[in-house]
Amino acid sequence: MIETSKKKHQQILDTPLAHAFHFGMADLQDNQQGFISRKQRQHLIGVTIATSILIGVLVVIAIIFLISQVLGTQPGWGLLGVVIIAILVLGFVGGLTAVAGLRWQEVLHDVRANRVQSITGRVRSSSYKPHEKSAKYYITIGEETLSVTEQQQQAFETDSTYQLYIAPHARVILSAEVINENDSG
DSSP: OEEEETTTTEEEEOSHHHHHHTOOHHHHHHHHTTOOOHHHHHHHHHHHHHHHHHHHHHHHHHHHHHHHHHHTOOSSHHHHHHHHHHHHHHHHHHHHHHHHHHHHHHHHHHHHHTOOEEEEEEEEEEEEEEETTEEEEEEEETTEEEEEOHHHHHTSOTTOEEEEEEETTTTEEEEEEEEOTTOOO
16 A cells, blocks of 8 residues: 655655665665665665764773773782773774674675665564564575565565665665566566
């Protein structure tokens, strides 16, 4: 079902997929033509900025922890403990920085290229629950396995064929549509 928003004067898709992946008709049309919509580019950059800020906060907390350990250390074996903690904290900080840098590269490459990758096929769902309170959700289409939220995974119906439009380097689903197998073109 498609409805027109009087406030925004644009068409909004009223489907579980559109709600789960936050895309509208204009986004889907851009994706169908092989492009990432302006709204989707802004969203990719915004999410990456938010993630980078979170990583920055964790780095600051790690450094404050390290400084508090150094200032509170007594001479002797305590200093060796601080050195070990320093190595662990710096490794943690380095790892977070590397992950953030790689993510930025992937997103910026997609935003600059402004191209989507299209994948067609049946979707299989899976999940992994490493801890009682956390779970990771995935969908597989063809040879591609993509990470999704629980809501996104539930938006896909079994026994349906889908066309997914993804950011090729960031591996993020931008939009999706059900393909009617009875259509000849």
